[in-house]
Structures are given as structure tokens and as C-alpha cells.
Amino acid sequence: MSDVARLAGVSMKTVSRVFNNEKYVSEDKKKKILEVAAELNFRPSLQARGLAGSKSYIVGLFVDDPSGDYISKVLRSILNRCEAIGCHLVVEVFKEQGDEAKLRQVLNSIKFDAVILSAPICDDMVVLNALRASGVPTARIAAGVTADDMVKVTIDEFQAAFEMTEYLISMGHEKIAFVKGDPNHACSVDRERGYIRAMQTHGLRVKHEMVVAGMFSYASGRAAAEALLALEDKPTAVFASNDEMASGILAVARERGMKVPEELSIAGFDDDAIASIVSPALTTVKQPVEEMARTAFDLVMKTEEGEEDAVLTPSVHSFSLVKRDSVAKLA
Amino acid sequence: MSDVARLAGVSMKTVSRVFNNEKYVSEDKKKKILEVAAELNFRPSLQARGLAGSKSYIVGLFVDDPSGDYISKVLRSILNRCEAIGCHLVVEVFKEQGDEAKLRQVLNSIKFDAVILSAPICDDMVVLNALRASGVPTARIAAGVTADDMVKVTIDEFQAAFEMTEYLISMGHEKIAFVKGDPNHACSVDRERGYIRAMQTHGLRVKHEMVVAGMFSYASGRAAAEALLALEDKPTAVFASNDEMASGILAVARERGMKVPEELSIAGFDDDAIASIVSPALTTVKQPVEEMARTAFDLVMKTEEGEEDAVLTPSVHSFSLVKRDSVAKLA
DNA sequence: GCCAAATAAGACAGCGCTGTCATTTAAAAT
């Protein structure tokens, strides 16, 4: 940077001003500096700025598992925004609970401008407290518990599950099974509540054997299906807490020779890529994941700039029911 | 850090030594320092170390598109290794070609310990040259072009495609179509060559209308299928360059009322998650993506430590044919 | 035309570490 300053005939501080879009730099000097910088291929060092200044140009994305369509979307969306504002993304993995050591490690060593949390760690109190203590602006995507000092972006999981269940009911189904999601994810309980409430609202009893555990994985969907289809009084419809599990259920049903949706309707959640790939394509709840991630990013960046106001009321996005071919009217 | 030094009664340099596993620190002082550090919850600052030292504890992963099962696996694997050796991952997106400005920007501002390139940018000469110029140890996963100063990790794409094609032939197929991958990916041409060679080896003519373009996406698979199935002389088997496209083909075939694999055999490549989710499950080529990513990481870290020897000969991993249900003997 | 306020620029210290070099102490070799 000193080279740029010298060749442009200004002080380093002025060069710094240009690269930080600060006021009080005359147009001509600015132009000259930019010219020289381009010639020398100069870029301020991320490490040095992070050390010297108050901004680090680094945002953290803390995830539990970096795989899956959902996280891919979040990642893509956030990476997009990072590029737009010229900062960099550091991805860290925190397996549920107990990774407190790593958490402190990361938080103490890296200066983040902001941190974005995805489920389920966005509801891990240990993580939240550590983040709060460190003072890093934090955003939580699809969080459950409230933390009104942090940006929160969600959809109304309860309502979505409620509506999907109602849709199933409107198609004539009464024996509707539900496959829960990973209990560590806050959305799992909301979705289950939505299902139960809808059933009750329509005077349908929720039989406990009709509500089975799941972990959001394809395999767990298969396992749930095995259990459900072994029942004496089989369900005519299954509402799975996500599309991966719904796909597992679909596969098992077909292996057993059941026609979907004729003999078994299946609904999923998320509108994953695979929802439209399996056949029949899955009826599901579409949540605007990318939009949510972008919002989380933008809001947390605003917090960082001090605009604490509107930023801290949860941003609730709208979902939509996507009716495809895996659900049919009960004959 | 100065606090730790003071409380432990040593110099900062000694504390630094402990945190960098350098020699020449007595056991008792080391213990004392670790104790004090734990108490104060001290961790060396990433930014400061990066500025002051020669290591940055940051590795970069440059991708073209952060979505998809393939990249997820790479990401997961690399994140694993990062955690193991205590460094951090910065993900950067480079859309094919032309992003030279961003490239220089990133390379000039961030000091990386190593950079890992995935397809297709691992074959982008502009990127390679910039990386070379910057002197950052680089690893390329699934690269095509040679760059013998960089770590390279692959499978024998040609051979894999060759064997899959042979397998199809061994099942009695002669009218075997091929759906190409994104031409920007080096593996696409290798796979196509493998297919062609196998056909020729077995005295089968490669009809040009039987080789159609694709972009590795589900949609492009569908498009390819439309073209292929509209042919007067339809193929009895289709070999797609990846599983996503194969799934698209499968979907179209079924929509047209064709039985898979009875009337049309379909083979994919990669052994993506979706390969075992669609039904029938796809016969495909499994490449050990995670192992490859890990190897790339470990090798490039060794380069970084100066062991240039064996590290620079390409690491060729073994693939395997996974025979599932989407391919059947020609009736 | 005079003083406030805004604009434009620089000097300087210091962020929190590590590399280099110098120094001391202990162990090994003669």
C-alpha cells in the first residue's frame, strides 16, 4: 500500500480512505490512486485490515452438516451476498452440542463481522450465549427459541404444516400419518404441532402410532415407512417433515407394491431439488430458502452498521403449498 | 497474549512457541502457559498470525457452483480436515472464465496456506497461472489439463466410462446413446472418449445422433432424453455423464410410458445421493469423492510443508461400477 | 469580509502476533 501511496503522491491514509469508501478524498486523487492501484494490482490485505481495523470483512457460517440441498441453497445465497459486498465466507462445522471448546476457539481467534447460524445450532443456547458474549452480530435462519438481540429469519412452520395437513384432509384423508424431523431442529416440533392442530381442528384423532420419529434423512424416511406400512390399520396419507424422508417413504411404498398416490398419498416439506425429481413428484411446502438466507445476511449486516431498530423483529417469510403428484383424493 | 505471558511469567515469544508447537519449550512452562491460556480463554488471533507469520491458517476452496451433492461431499470432507489441523476454510465462487478481476482481488488480499480447486476452474488456465504467480500451494480435484507443479487428484475418467460402456455392451446393448456433460469440465471429454473407445473396441458404430449434449443438470438430462426418445431408431440404453442427468432421462422415459430398465437401460456417473433414491436405482460409476477431497487437502498441505517429491505425481483413485436396477439385459 | 463549519489530507501509533537474532543454561564430547 505504501507503494501505491508513493506513486500516487499521497499518504497511505488517503489510499486507505479510497479503499474504504471514506469521505474527504478529492476526485482527482481518488482517480489517481485507483489507477496506480490497478497498475500495481494492489488490494488491501484481509489479514492486515482485520487486525488494524474494526471490520474484518469475514462472515462466518456455522452449520451442523454442510451437506444437503437446503444448506447448499443457503451457502449459495450467502456466497452471493458476500461477493456483492466484498467480504469473505468462513464455514465452520459444529456438531450438535458439546462442541463448546471449538466454539470458543473459533470465536476467540477469528474476528467476524457477522455470523450466520443455521439449524439446529441456531437454537443451541451455548452457542447463542457465546456469540452474545463475543458481541458479534448474529443471524439465525429457521430458528425456534427467541433471542431478541439477534436477527431471526423464518417461515411460519406451524402454519405451513397446518395447511398441508388441512390440504390432505381436504383430499378426503383421515388416516394421516406424520413423520417427525430431527428433534434437535426447532422446526420439527413446530411442524408436528401444526399437523396435530390441523387434525384436531377437523375432529380427527391423532393416533400415536401414526406419528413416528425421523431424522430428516432418506434412511430415516424409509425406516418410518416400514413402521407405518406394517401397521394393521395403514395410513392413507403420510406427511413427512421433509422431502428427503418423503422420498424414502415413496421408495418403500413402491417396493411394497403400493401405488402412489392412488393407495398412499405422500407430502413432504422444503421443496428440495429431489421433490421434483422423484416420481411421482412430491407435493410439498416450499420455503424460500435462498431469499431467507439473503435476508439474514442483509439484516445482520445492517445490525453491524448499527441500525438495530427494525432489524431485530423476526423476518417471517411466506411459504407456499406446491401441489404435485404424490397426493391424490382418497378414493 | 501478553496477559498470558505475564501471568505465566514468560515472554510472549514463549507463549507463541507453545501455540505453534515449536521446539525448545520446557514441559513445565508449557504446562503453565496452557493453564493460564485456558483460564483466560486465550486463542491466538487468526488475523494477527496471518499478518505476522508465514502461515495464515486459511485454506481456500474455489468452486464454480456451491450446490449439488458432489460439492457438498467435497466441502464436508475438506471441512473435516480443516478442523483436524486447526485451520479455516474460505469458500469463493468463480463463475467460469472471466472472473479474473475477482481472482486477482481474492489472491492479492487473502493470504492462503493452500487453495483447492474443483471442476471446472481447476482447468482454467487463467486461474492456474494466477495461482502459480501468487505461489500458493494448489490442489486440483478431478482436473484435466496437467500442471505438474500442483497437486492433482482424479480417477481415470476415461477408463470408468469405458468400463461402463463395456458393461452396457455386455448386457446385450448395441444402440447405446451417450449424454455428454458440461463441456467446460475436463471430465466430460474423458468420459465421452471412454464411451467412444469402448464402442469402437467392440465394433459398434457411434452414430452422431446418439451422442447428445448435456450440462450435468437434471433439466439438461430431460432435454437430452427428449431428443433421444424422439429418434426413429431409439437407443436401448443411455449412458449419461452424471446421475442428475440420468435421473432426468429416467423421468422423461417414464413419462413417455417406457419401462426402465425393461425398455430402456440407463446408466449414470458419480453415485450421487439421488442415484439410490430414484427408482429404479441407478447403475452408475462411484467415485470416492470424499476420499479424493481429503487426499487433495492432505497432499497440498504437505506441499506447503515443502515435501514436493511424491506429492506432485497425480493421485489416481479407483472407481467402481455400481450395478443397480436401471440397467437390464437386452431382451 | 470574518468566523464557523465542512472538506481534504497527513502524521503517528498500534492492532496481536511471529521471525530473526542474541543470550543464557544445560548436556555432551573431548
Place this chain on the structure above:
DNA sequence: ATTTTAAATGACAGCGCTGTCTTATTTGGC
């Protein structure tokens, strides 16, 4: 017992920037 070598430590500068404070130069309001 004396030199050689290795082990253990610290002093100090400096990595490449930015924050703070100061100074000089314009503007504008009355």
C-alpha cells in the same frame, strides 16, 4: 576441566493496514 553443541528463552522489530488526532484549505452564513 574445557570446549562444543543443543536446548530454552527473551528482546525487538515489523507484518500491512486503520483509528485518532492534527493541520491546512475551502466553503458558506450573516
